[in-house]
Amino acid sequence: MNYNQIRRPAKEIAIGTCKIGGKNPIAIQSMTNTDTADAVATVAQIRALESAGCDIVRVSIPTLAAVDTVFAIREAGIRVPLVADVHFDYRIAVRCAEAGFDKIRINPGNIGDDDRVRAVVDACRKKRIPIRIGVNSGSLEKHILAKYGAPTPEALCESAQYHIALLERFDFTDIAVSIKASTVSDMIAANRLLGQACPYPLHLGVTEAGGGDRGLLKSAIGIGSLLCDGIGDTVRVSLTDDPVEEVAAAKKILRAIGIEGQSGMDIVSCPTCSRTKIDLIPLVKRFEQAVRAEGLDNLPIKVALMGCVVNGPGEAREADVGIAGGIREAVLFRHGEIVEKIAENDIITRLIAEIKHIAAQTEET
Numbered sequence: 001m002n003y004n005q006i007r008r009p010a011k012e013i014a015i016g017t018c019k020i021g022g023k024n025p026i027a028i029q030s031m032t033n034t035d036t037a038d039a040v041a042t043v044a045q046i047r048a049l050e051s052a053g054c055d056i057v058r059v060s061i062p063t064l065a066a067v068d069t070v071f072a073i074r075e076a077g078i079r080v081p082l083v084a085d086v087h088f089d090y091r092i093a094v095r096c097a098e099a100g101f102d103k104i105r106i107n108p109g110n111i112g113d114d115d116r117v118r119a120v121v122d123a124c125r126k127k128r129i130p131i132r133i134g135v136n137s138g139s140l141e142k143h144i145l146a147k148y149g150a151p152t153p154e155a156l157c158e159s160a161q162y163h164i165a166l167l168e169r170f171d172f173t174d175i176a177v178s179i180k181a182s183t184v185s186d187m188i189a190a191n192r193l194l195g196q197a198c199p200y201p202l203h204l205g206v207t208e209a210g211g212g213d214r215g216l217l218k219s220a221i222g223i224g225s226l227l228c229d230g231i232g233d234t235v236r237v238s239l240t241d242d243p244v245e246e247v248a249a250a251k252k253i254l255r256a257i258g259i260e261g262q263s264g265m266d267i268v269s270c271p272t273c274s275r276t277k278i279d280l281i282p283l284v285k286r287f288e289q290a291v292r293a294e295g296l297d298n299l300p301i302k303v304a305l306m307g308c309v310v311n312g313p314g315e316a317r318e319a320d321v322g323i324a325g326g327i328r329e330a331v332l333f334r335h336g337e338i339v340e341k342i343a344e345n346d347i348i349t350r351l352i353a354e355i356k357h358i359a360a361q362t363e364e365t
């Protein structure tokens, strides 16, 4: 899928070296769960997230003392853009902007009077860093909750617009917005409303999604539905797990949607049926392991593994390359056209060689 063809046009903003909105790739975010004041642990976790391919890391800053961890992070040579997550205390937000964070996540409606909002806006403007507004179904403003009676999608959208207006009042438009809810359908509906109501880039996530399959499925449906609508500029898969797993899960979701050019290898395989002529299930697992071992999983190539020659090549016509199983052999095909036969034991080696060949050709052009 060429995401930019269906994409909601959003204002482009820069979080350090990572631009979001416009036609920029969907950025993957995660958040540390260490004690931020413990610089050693926080640096180690951010390094792990950076290595896993996280584009933007959020760090909660509950105290003024925790702000200084940003210096240890930068001294350690970590360059991934950092977002300071601040609740309620405008002084912490101002200090984070001054200390070198690349974005501040704070809700201006929660920090007090206009002077405080202005202080945060001025600090961010001076450092040319954006503010992310983060609306959550669990912490809606009382006046909005009273109006709607529950955190409905309309209430969530109105809350986001309320916070946006507080920043726009000071001519500050370097804004990203997220609306998160633990009910997937509410999260989807609220972001659809907000996508029409504001020009800013949207950060997507299902909050408190849980762990394991439950967390992955909820996030895949919530984030995936919106991305398929062309809505969304950054994503976080909130899991009750190691934050590194959030990055892996986000990549899986982007890959499953098939967003062109950024989600890595798209492996498609048939579900098998009575026509299946090869032991496809273990073959797919072995192929996935080989792709990871060879470091090829980030290549933007579509590969098909199909169970029979009768339907396989045709059903997987969109794949750059694939195999379809025969009896103790397979055929290799490119874009649905069969090009050669392969002995069963050579299937993975031959496919990997073909993928490397395609990658080399792509690099040349």
Ligand code: SF4
Residues within 6 Å of the ligand: 270, 271, 272, 273, 274, 275, 276, 277, 306, 307, 308, 309, 310, 311, 312, 315
């Ligand atoms: S590709 Fe062949 S084996 Fe696989 S599901 Fe389709 S018909 Fe069955």
